[in-house]
Amino acid sequence: MSQNTSFAPSGADFAEAQAFLEKYPDLQAIDVFLTDCHGIGRGKTVRRHELEGIYTSGRALPLSLFGQDVRGVDVDESGLVMTEGGGDKRCWPVPDTLGYLPHTGRGQLLITMFNDDGTPVEGEPRPALLRQINRAKAMGLNPMGAFELEFYLVDPNPGPDGRFHPASYALTKRQSHQRNTMSVDELDEMSPLFDAIYEGAAHLGITLETVISEYGPGQYEMTIRYRDLLHAADDVIIAKRLIRTCARRFGMEACFMPKPFGTEPGSGMHLHLSLADENGTNLFADQPDGSLSPLMLNAIGGLRQTVGDTMLVLAPFLNSWRRFASTVYSPASDDWGVENRNVAIRVPGQPGKTRHFEHRVAGVDANPYMVATVTLAAALDGIENKTDPGAPCQLEMDAQKAPSDLPRSWLEAIDRFDQSAFARNALGQSLHTAFGAIKRAEYEHMVQEVSRAEWDLYGFTV
Template identity: 70%
Template sequence: MATANAPSPSGSQLSEAQDFLAKYRDVEAIDIILTDFHGIGRGKMIRRHELEGIYKSGRGLPSSIFGQDVSGEDVDDCGLVQTGGGGDCRCWPVPGTLGYLPHTGRGQLLISMYEEDARPHDVDPRNVFGAQVKRANALGYHPMGAFELEFYLVDQKPDASGLYRPASYTMTKRRSPLRNTMSVDEIDEMSPLFDAVYEGAKHLDLTLETLISEYGPGQYEMTIRYRDLMRAADDVIIAKRLIRTVARRFGKEAVFMPKPFGNEAGSGMHLHLSLAGKDGNNLFADQADGSLSPLMLHAIGGIRGTIGETMLLLAPFMNSWRRFASAMYSPASDDWGVENRTVALRVPGTPGKTRHFEHRIAGVDANPYLVAAVTLGAALDGIEGKIDPGKPCEDEIGAAKAPNDLPRHWLDAIDHFGASEFNKRTLGARFHTAFTKIKQAEYEQMAQKVSAAEWEYYGFSV
């Protein structure tokens, strides 16, 4: 049983806390962060003297955190609210995630939830994904990957009409209405903000790499270094909070809603994935004759067969579905291809030992642990079943595609998710039931909200 001074079930070591406190002697507070179903950080701000105690005996938090909707309201019938008398479960540090945010002056630590007998709590999203990592390890595979993050920067205050606008530049205070796609000068004008982001990343074991101005005004993309897939999912949680907290201190807001502006590009969270063997070599590497790895093709085949059932995790909110209104670079499909950005599962064209594939459907609002869980779970199913992915798609951008049977809207995705045996098996029955109930409740809440556009179009006309 995990009690005071018992070994941490997460594998965290007290020396990590001691090293941090010795290095950052002026830090007086640390944010401890448990990631909920929606990818939102819930937790506490603790004082410096409390940090070592979390490494020695964990910290209690209510498991009902996982029974909340996106606004933090309890969903009473999800099965996770006030269970077992409403008592706390114990949370332990995620090894390697204790870091410092220089712009806040505070530390930051990811935590994960465990039962009192040290078993991983079955509905913590990080543990849900961890079960699939353990499955991969048992088969001799080590999952590797990275996520790309697209997001908007907007001004903190709305304009006179009540609408938010793409952010003015931090250096010049100028505002451009143009797309400026891949403009290096646009990045330069916003560089004080991004310099602070990169500086913060140095203290968080977070290797942020390429930065570009994306397709929409005020939209940017940052890539993160490829590595162990579990840490890659942790990286998303850490990076989003880093970007958000830095932007706030420059009078901006970082927006990870996938479609903040209806007539502009949506923001995705592409997942790049491969499997390494016990020797560390990439098992998706091309064959000696230059052909694609059968293992990778089987993985793609497994994912293709489950995309429709997992769309609710890839596009979890009402706004998520606005991103699919245009198929341009937002493939709501189940096809695959080589060096083709119109498809859902893209194999980048660079051949050789670094071969991998890219899952392009998820929005930047998705929970990275859950995206990784169903992607890896389906890939393993495909490998075990030797599932043929079918012929690669060779369509050009803008070409009409054959219709598919994927969900077409949020409610349809909720129904598909709830009926899925794959989801129940991969995510666990209790998580599957709770997530379905929470999303049903969220849909019902949103369905009651009448938008300004409805008043404009229908209020005095019909």
């Protein structure tokens, strides 16, 4: 095999591919994909001998992938469809994302798109995050983070009532409709699936940590190890695909829709974030007198000012807004507090050197790159402007909260996002324009659909 390690603008080195192919000599295919604005992987499955060329010459894919709705349908108003004659752009590997999925027998590689001059394509979400990270580093700050993923495991076949239900356990094949919150026995009954997920994570180079049985029947949560923010967002893309593909091998589907069951809890994607100095010291750590870091408080102040502008990023689909119908563990607000799970920005209670904040608004359907981008951009704005976060919320879970400045519907979120200078500056003009246009097209598509619930309620009554 060639020793060519020609320059890749992504920083990828062919030595990584060589080591991978030597480690897995029988592997014959690799799933190669980039991440669109919905967090969906778009790409190709290539054969073993093609991997060298991807590292040394890149692989062409259409720019219009970033101008498509969730179905993969082009949205002309995005500004990314049929630009420059509809030609392709060259994609290169994301370093340290080449891994092996043992349950599929294939490799997996994240790629990212570049212009002919070697600059990142502005319509892609990952480079938007990288720009904000570089901004932070210019300020002497290194963003660190981790995401928590909540999801349901669902039987892929509807029941006799025509509706979907929680999946049967992988070990016992029983099906439970009980909550079983934090039940270790429930985890044991699903353990063959989770064992396969953890095995896959080890091959893919991500560290999945705690798994718990969540509040809803068939709902689970997995946490991912804290690390630099860019790779933390990469980890979400890798982990969601790992969980989904493993679940299929056990006859079930992993559902990352944030509110699949109207009467059950929604699924969030909480982002834990802090800032470190060049030596890795946590700059959000408590002060010597035990008080909270002024830097962290300014960052929270910046977030409070921008949550409303970014709700479309945090809740990008029609179903996302069902999650806010109940405030139980789903904070439809712009407030903050210490050890309070009913606020948007929570400061976990444990004191000391590991202090950070948890942004709790995003659903598990949100794009992690875009969530991290707007969160970091808002935090940096708050730090630069020394923004006061205001008093922390002290209310209990069921107490009446003050009205917030958040949009109250998907359409209102689309309108506010389109008009937001903050969102445009954080994401870049191209991504901002495309995302707003795509979401408006999806809204217009969905309002034409008449649901079963509408027929049941109104069809032969009004």
